[in-house]
Amino acid sequence: MSAPLIGQYDPAMTGFMNETQARYRQVFRTQNAATMLIDGTSRAGIEAVLVSALRPGDRVLVPIFGRFGHLLAEIAQRAGADVHTIEVPWGEVFEPEQIEAAIRNVQPRMLAIVQGDTSTTMCQPLEELGAICRAHDVFFYTDATASIVGNDLRADDWQLDAVSVGLQKCLGGPSGSAPVTLSDRLVDWMRQRRKVEAGIRTEAHQDGSEPFIRSNYFDLPMILDYWGEERLNHHTEATTMLYGASECARLVIEEGLDQAIERHRQHGDAMLAGVQALGLKPFGDLNHKMNNVVGVAIPDSVDGDTVRAQMLTDFGIEIGTSFGPLHGKIWRIGTMGYNARKSAVLQTLSCLDNCLAVNGYRGPRGEAVQAALESYAHA
Amino acid sequence: MSAPLIGQYDPAMTGFMNETQARYRQVFRTQNAATMLIDGTSRAGIEAVLVSALRPGDRVLVPIFGRFGHLLAEIAQRAGADVHTIEVPWGEVFEPEQIEAAIRNVQPRMLAIVQGDTSTTMCQPLEELGAICRAHDVFFYTDATASIVGNDLRADDWQLDAVSVGLQKCLGGPSGSAPVTLSDRLVDWMRQRRKVEAGIRTEAHQDGSEPFIRSNYFDLPMILDYWGEERLNHHTEATTMLYGASECARLVIEEGLDQAIERHRQHGDAMLAGVQALGLKPFGDLNHKMNNVVGVAIPDSVDGDTVRAQMLTDFGIEIGTSFGPLHGKIWRIGTMGYNARKSAVLQTLSCLDNCLAVNGYRGPRGEAVQAALESYAHA
Missing domain, CATH: 3.90.1150.10 (Aspartate Aminotransferase, domain 1)
Known part of the structure; x- marks a missing residue:
C-alpha cells in the first residue's frame, strides 16, 4: 500500500484494476464479469447492492440471526424497499425450509442474508438457498464480510446473484474497500435503471427507466461503467486501497x-x-x-x-x-x-x-x- | 499508511481519530466539533452532506459553472431533493448578486456550490455568500475537493455550514477519504432525523422524526455518534486511510x-x-x-x-x-x-x-x- 500513486486513467492503473477484478473472481469462486471494489467499508458494499437492486417498494426478505441481519434490513429500509424479516434466536441459524416458506409467503424480489454474523458467531449454510431462489425467481444476495476466506463460499456453484465483503476479517487487510460480485442476471436488472451523469453525458448515452437509483455513489451500473471498457468517470478510484485489496487477494490465492x-x-x-x-x-x-x-x-x-x-x-x-x-x-x-x-x-x-x-x-x-x-x- | 492496523476501539485508535479531527479543524479553519472523515472518495463526502441535510422535497439551490456543479445537482436529485439550478457559461463564475437573487426566488433549504471546479479550472468566490445565506436562513455548503489547501477557504469566517473535500488534490494523498466539517446549526438540523440501528439500539436511545435519512452509510448523525464520545458502532473506520488523511493534514500544518x-x-x-x-x-x-x-x-x-x-x-x-x-x-x-x-x-x-x-x-x-x-x- 506504500506503492506510488498514479493517475486513474494511466494504463498501469487500469491494468491494476483489471488484475484486481481477476483476483477477486478467484476469491468469490465466480466467473462474473461484474466483480470489483466499492470504495468504502463493508457496509458500503451492502448499501451499493441493496440500493441498486431494489426499487422503492420492492419486497426483500431478510432472515435475521444477529446484529448484521438487522443491518441488512435497516439499509434496505432506508433504500425504500418493502422489508420483510424472519428471525431465529441469536445463536441459531435457519433451515432452508424456513426460508423457502417465507419466500413463498412474501414473494420478494431479493433474499438478503448474512453468511457469518460475528455478533453471534453463527455461519448460515447457503448451499441449498440458491436453487430455492431460482425456483421462485428471487435474487440471492449474501453479505460475507466476516466469513469470506475463513469459511467456504462458492458464488457460482451456490447460484448467488450478489456477494459483498470487506478486507478487515479473514482477508487480513484494512477496512475501507468492499469487494463485490454480481451475476449477469442481476446486472441486467440493475442496468434497466441506468443513468449517466449530466456533466459527462454524450448523445450516445441512453438512460434507462425511472425510478433511478437513489444514490450516485452506490449506483452499481455507473460503477461498472467505470470499471468496464468505457472507463466512464465516476469516482476517482481509491488507489492505495486498491493496492491493498489486490494484495489481500493475491496472498490468499498464493496460499x-x-x-x-x-x-x-x-x-x-x-x-x-x-x-x-x-x-x-x-x-x-x-x-x-x-x-x-x-x-x-x-x-x-x-x-x-x-x-x-x-x-x-x-x-x-x-x-x-x-x-x-x-x-x-x-x-x-x-x-x-x-x-x-x-x-x-x-x-x-x-x-x-x-x-x-x-x-x-x-x-x-x-x-x-x-x-x-x-x-x-x-x- | 504502512503503520500496523489496530482495533477500532483500541484507545490508541480512538486517540488517532481525535487527533485527525483536530488537524482537519485547522485545515478547514474552523472550530466545528463535527469535523471528521467519511470513508469513501470525495463524492462520498458530497453525498453524505446532501442526503443527511436534505429531506425529500427540500429545496436546494445549485449554481453550476462546470461538471462538478452538475454532480452536486445530480446527487441532491437522487436524495429526493427539489433541485433548482442556475448556470453561467463554463469558464465563468457567479456574482454574489446572481446567487442572492436566486435564493430570493427559490427560497431553498440549502445553497450547494463547488468552490473550485476542475472541469473549467474556475474558483468561485465564496466570501460574500455566507452572510447572504444567513440573512435568508439558508444552509451554506461547498464542495472544496479540488481547491482546499491550494486556494483560500475559511469555513468559520465565511459562515459555511458544511465543507467536504478529498485527499487527492492539493492535500497530496490518495483518493478514498473525504474530510467533512459541519456547523453546529447544521448538525442540530440533521439530528432531528437521528435513528439508531436496531441491532445496537438500547432503551436509552431515542429516535428523531421521520423521514429518516435515506442512507445508512452516509447518515451523518450516526457517523458523528461513532466519532463522538459514545463511540456507537457504525462502520469500522478505514484505519489505513485515516493514517493517510491525518498525515496529509499534519504536513500542511507543518508547512x-x-x-x-x-x-x-x-x-x-x-x-x-x-x-x-x-x-x-x-x-x-x-x-x-x-x-x-x-x-x-x-x-x-x-x-x-x-x-x-x-x-x-x-x-x-x-x-x-x-x-x-x-x-x-x-x-x-x-x-x-x-x-x-x-x-x-x-x-x-x-x-x-x-x-x-x-x-x-x-x-x-x-x-x-x-x-x-x-x-x-x-x-
Whole structure:
C-alpha cells in the first residue's frame, strides 16, 4: 500500500484494476464479469447492492440471526424497499425450509442474508438457498464480510446473484474497500435503471427507466461503467486501497483458498478447545459456528469489561464483547487473517488463562494450551 | 499508511481519530466539533452532506459553472431533493448578486456550490455568500475537493455550514477519504432525523422524526455518534486511510496553511506564464482561475489525444482533457500537492514544448521555461 500513486486513467492503473477484478473472481469462486471494489467499508458494499437492486417498494426478505441481519434490513429500509424479516434466536441459524416458506409467503424480489454474523458467531449454510431462489425467481444476495476466506463460499456453484465483503476479517487487510460480485442476471436488472451523469453525458448515452437509483455513489451500473471498457468517470478510484485489496487477494490465492479456509478451521477449533478447557461455555450452536470467531459466556465470577481492559492494556491482546442483547454477556475471540496462526492462539489462551486467574475466576487453570495443542494434533 | 492496523476501539485508535479531527479543524479553519472523515472518495463526502441535510422535497439551490456543479445537482436529485439550478457559461463564475437573487426566488433549504471546479479550472468566490445565506436562513455548503489547501477557504469566517473535500488534490494523498466539517446549526438540523440501528439500539436511545435519512452509510448523525464520545458502532473506520488523511493534514500544518496556498499560487502562476509563452490560449476567466490547475485550448495544429498519449507514454507526465462540452477541446495541467514544486513545473513545460514540436505544432518554441522562471523571479 506504500506503492506510488498514479493517475486513474494511466494504463498501469487500469491494468491494476483489471488484475484486481481477476483476483477477486478467484476469491468469490465466480466467473462474473461484474466483480470489483466499492470504495468504502463493508457496509458500503451492502448499501451499493441493496440500493441498486431494489426499487422503492420492492419486497426483500431478510432472515435475521444477529446484529448484521438487522443491518441488512435497516439499509434496505432506508433504500425504500418493502422489508420483510424472519428471525431465529441469536445463536441459531435457519433451515432452508424456513426460508423457502417465507419466500413463498412474501414473494420478494431479493433474499438478503448474512453468511457469518460475528455478533453471534453463527455461519448460515447457503448451499441449498440458491436453487430455492431460482425456483421462485428471487435474487440471492449474501453479505460475507466476516466469513469470506475463513469459511467456504462458492458464488457460482451456490447460484448467488450478489456477494459483498470487506478486507478487515479473514482477508487480513484494512477496512475501507468492499469487494463485490454480481451475476449477469442481476446486472441486467440493475442496468434497466441506468443513468449517466449530466456533466459527462454524450448523445450516445441512453438512460434507462425511472425510478433511478437513489444514490450516485452506490449506483452499481455507473460503477461498472467505470470499471468496464468505457472507463466512464465516476469516482476517482481509491488507489492505495486498491493496492491493498489486490494484495489481500493475491496472498490468499498464493496460499490456496481451500488451504486458507482449512487454516481458519484448524486455528478456530484449537481456540474453541482451549476456551472450553478453561471452563468457558461457548455461545450458540457449535454445528454452525464460524471457523474464525468463538463466543463464550462471560463467567459470573469475573467482571467482563475489567478482564477485557486488562487483556488489552497489560497483555496487548484485544478480545470483543458483542452487540445488543449479547452486549456484556459474551466475549468474542477472533482467529482470522493474520491471527489465524498457532502463536496467536497459544498466546491468547495463555494470557486469558492468567488474566482470568488474577481477576478472581473460579474455574479450571492451566489446561487451555494443552487442549489447543491436542486439537492441533488431531486436526 | 504502512503503520500496523489496530482495533477500532483500541484507545490508541480512538486517540488517532481525535487527533485527525483536530488537524482537519485547522485545515478547514474552523472550530466545528463535527469535523471528521467519511470513508469513501470525495463524492462520498458530497453525498453524505446532501442526503443527511436534505429531506425529500427540500429545496436546494445549485449554481453550476462546470461538471462538478452538475454532480452536486445530480446527487441532491437522487436524495429526493427539489433541485433548482442556475448556470453561467463554463469558464465563468457567479456574482454574489446572481446567487442572492436566486435564493430570493427559490427560497431553498440549502445553497450547494463547488468552490473550485476542475472541469473549467474556475474558483468561485465564496466570501460574500455566507452572510447572504444567513440573512435568508439558508444552509451554506461547498464542495472544496479540488481547491482546499491550494486556494483560500475559511469555513468559520465565511459562515459555511458544511465543507467536504478529498485527499487527492492539493492535500497530496490518495483518493478514498473525504474530510467533512459541519456547523453546529447544521448538525442540530440533521439530528432531528437521528435513528439508531436496531441491532445496537438500547432503551436509552431515542429516535428523531421521520423521514429518516435515506442512507445508512452516509447518515451523518450516526457517523458523528461513532466519532463522538459514545463511540456507537457504525462502520469500522478505514484505519489505513485515516493514517493517510491525518498525515496529509499534519504536513500542511507543518508547512503552514498560508504558505501551502501561496506555494500553489506561485507554481500555478509559473505554469500559466509558461503555457502562455508556448502560445497556448488559457481557458476561462483568469481573474478566477484556481491556483492549482490551468486549462488551455488544444491548438488546431496538433491532435490533442496523441499529444496527451505521448506525454504520458514517452515523457512520463500525465496531463488531462476535460469533461462534457470541453472534452477534447482543452487540456488541463495540474500543479497541486506534491506537484506544486518548481521541478515539476519546469519538467512539464520543457517536455510539453518538445512534445508539441515533434507533433507538428506551429507556435513559439523554447520560451516556456524562461517565462516560468521570470514568473518565479517576480513572485
